[in-house]
Amino acid sequence: MACAQLWRLIAKPLRVRIVIACLRAPSAEAARIHKLADPALADCFGEMLTAAALLTAHTKGGVRQVLQLDGDDDAPIARMLAEARQGRVRGYVRRGRRKTPLQGEGLARWMRLPATLSVVRDLGFGHPYVSAVEADSPFLADAVARYLWQSVQVRADVRMAGSVGVLLEAMPQAPEDGWRKALGVLAGIPDAALRKALSAKDVLAWLAPLAPELLAEESWRYACDCSPERVAAGLATLSAEELRNLAVDDVVEVVCEYCGKIHRVPI
Numbered sequence: 001m002a003c004a005q006l007w008r009l010i011a012k013p014l015r016v017r018i019v020i021a022c023l024r025a026p027s028a029e030a031a032r033i034h035k036l037a038d039p040a041l042a043d044c045f046g047e048m049l050t051a052a053a054l055l056t057a058h059t060k061g062g063v064r065q066v067l068q069l070d071g072d073d074d075a076p077i078a079r080m081l082a083e084a085r086q087g088r089v090r091g092y093v094r095r096g097r098r099k100t101p102l103q104g105e106g107l108a109r110w111m112r113l114p115a116t117l118s119v120v121r122d123l124g125f126g127h128p129y130v131s132a133v134e135a136d137s138p139f140l141a142d143a144v145a146r147y148l149w150q151s152v153q154v155r156a157d158v159r160m161a162g163s164v165g166v167l168l169e170a171m172p173q174a175p176e177d178g179w180r181k182a183l184g185v186l187a188g189i190p191d192a193a194l195r196k197a198l199s200a201k202d203v204l205a206w207l208a209p210l211a212p213e214l215l216a217e218e219s220w221r222y223a224c225d226c227s228p229e230r231v232a233a234g235l236a237t238l239s240a241e242e243l244r245n246l247a248v249d250d251v252v253e254v255v256c257e258y259c260g261k262i263h264r265v266p267i
């Protein structure tokens, strides 16, 4: 069975928090829903979903974490969006005009770089925090790490390979030498090992030098909470004339971007 796990750990003496995500099952479901036939593209989108899930780990409670990557329309992919909260992840891919991949590796094959990574942290009250950083590397992990340094101002690092990812975060007063050790251990995980990992446990084996303690195990899935009521609420922002133009036999058909479900709303 494909993995759908997120583990939270702590390396107590080093004062370093660790999050491991292994989201093969939700990523495969996303690739199916969004018809991402090319495995390399499915991997890229899997990284978006994984990054969103990893970022939920340094916030508490009913937080919604959105990652949005915007590039140019003259590419196979113009936008990728991933949203994660409490064990559920969903997202969508907006295609660009170009049908064939670009030159380059990773993200650069699918999107024009630099792209913009926008991160929304919704703490569940009032205005969500929104920050944007430039994504100029073909590796999404670089942009996510930049976001963490620049916007959240925590010492953190991220490794990702497809739907497997690891996030390290130094807690306040973490000693500098311990933090450097943690970074060294993270950097020492071979890319191929991350790519092959079938469970959070497989990844954890590489972090053994940090003697991490497991705090929590979560099970994650691809899930969308769209409903006819939500779609109707969205349509309420349109004028009567706009609704009439969209409707066929007094019914507006809306396809959910996240899950492909078709909602038929009478007007």
Ligand SMILES: [Zn+2]
Residues within 6 Å of the ligand: 224, 225, 226, 256, 257, 258, 259, 260, 261
């Ligand atoms: Zn949906």
